[in-house]
Amino acid sequence: MLLGAHVPTAGGLDQAPARGRDITADAIQVFTRNQVQWRARPLAPEEVRAFRVALAESGVRQVLSHGSYLVNLASGEASLLDKSRKASLEEMERCHALGIPSLVFHPGSHRGAGEASGLRTVAASLNHVLERALHLDVLLLLEVTAGQGSSVGHRFEHLVSILERVKHPERLGVCLDTCHLLAAGYDIATPQGYEATLSAFTRLVGLDKLKAVARDAGPPPRLEAGAHAAPRPGGPRAGQGLRWIPPPWPCVPRAWPGKRASTWSGSPVPTRPRS
Numbered sequence: 188m189l190l191g192a193h194v195p196t197a198g199g200l201d202q203a204p205a206r207g208r209d210i211t212a213d214a215i216q217v218f219t220r221n222q223v224q225w226r227a228r229p230l231a232p233e234e235v236r237a238f239r240v241a242l243a244e245s246g247v248r249q250v251l252s253h254g255s256y257l258v259n260l261a262s263g264e265a266s267l268l269d270k271s272r273k274a275s276l277e278e279m280e281r282c283h284a285l286g287i288p289s290l291v292f293h294p295g296s297h298r299g300a301g302e303a304s305g306l307r308t309v310a311a312s313l314n315h316v317l318e319r320a321l322h323l324d325v326l327l328l329l330e331v332t333a334g335q336g337s338s339v340g341h342r343f344e345h346l347v348s349i350l351e352r353v354k355h356p357e358r359l360g361v362c363l364d365t366c367h368l369l370a371a372g373y374d375i376a377t378p379q380g381y382e383a384t385l386s387a388f389t390r391l392v393g394l395d396k397l398k399a400v401a402r403d404a405g406p407p408p409r410l411e412a413g414a415h416a417a418p419r420p421g422g423p424r425a426g427q428g429l430r431w432i433p434p435p436w437p438c439v440p441r442a443w444p445g446k447r448a449s450t451w452s453g454s455p456v457p458t459r460p461r462s
């Protein structure tokens with residue numbers, strides 16, 4: 188099991204690995220670009236080199252990238268969908284260049300077109316992107332969403348629906364975000380609820396697809412009241428590379444108080460075998 192945190196890239200991407208090392212992280216998550224702007228400055232060869240050197244020197248063993256928040260691979264609007272697909276491919280190219288083997292992304296929002304339509308569009312988007320990314324050693328990690336607005340991906344059945352339609356499912360994994368799971372109605376704050384959630388995930392999606400767990404720094408506000416009333420922690424699945432994570436959601440990267448942060452407790456994310 189590797190534990191880590193989302194670390195800032197202020198001052199350059201090459202600053203991130205040392206920030207991970209400073210908090211003794213095994214794994215770090217970074218944004219490889221400004222996540223709230225469409226335009227991303229291309230990576231300069233020296234930036235790539237500096238990041239790879241810094242990573243090797245840091246002792247950090249695994250890196251994930253989190254995709255842009257603007258991307259909506261479920262959009263029914265042609266221009267946004269086109270932009271989203273291009274941006275996703277660009278992000279995969281950036282990850283590949285930097286040697287980052289996994290890219291976490293949110294499936295998207297159907298914006299009124301309906302869940303079934305949104306899920307079909309996400310799968311079509313992934314087929315579009317992956318067809319153009321055959322040469323890239325990057326695994327895409329579908330992140331479970333909180334179910335806010337018209338977002339898809341907040342039920343394990345949604346993930347299955349996407350995975351079943353994708354021509355290269357081996358290029359996809361899943362990232363479970365504990366905060367999103369709770370908000371989506373999966374009761375992982377109790378050992379019984381955790382067990383039920385994990386067994387549903389195992390039955391529907393398959394534990395082999397679980398590549399990362401993002402443990403958020405805090406529960407959504409409406410869950411706060413119950414968070415402290417949770418029973419004692421237990422570790423029923425520790426042997427399977429997972430454990431029940433007790434509320435009240437301690438935050439690993441104390442170096443950045445107030446920042447949203449995550450930790451992972453999942454199996455190491457494998458790189459795609461070279462063919």
Ligand SMILES: [Zn+2]
Pocket residue numbers: 253291292293330364
């Ligand atoms: Zn996310």
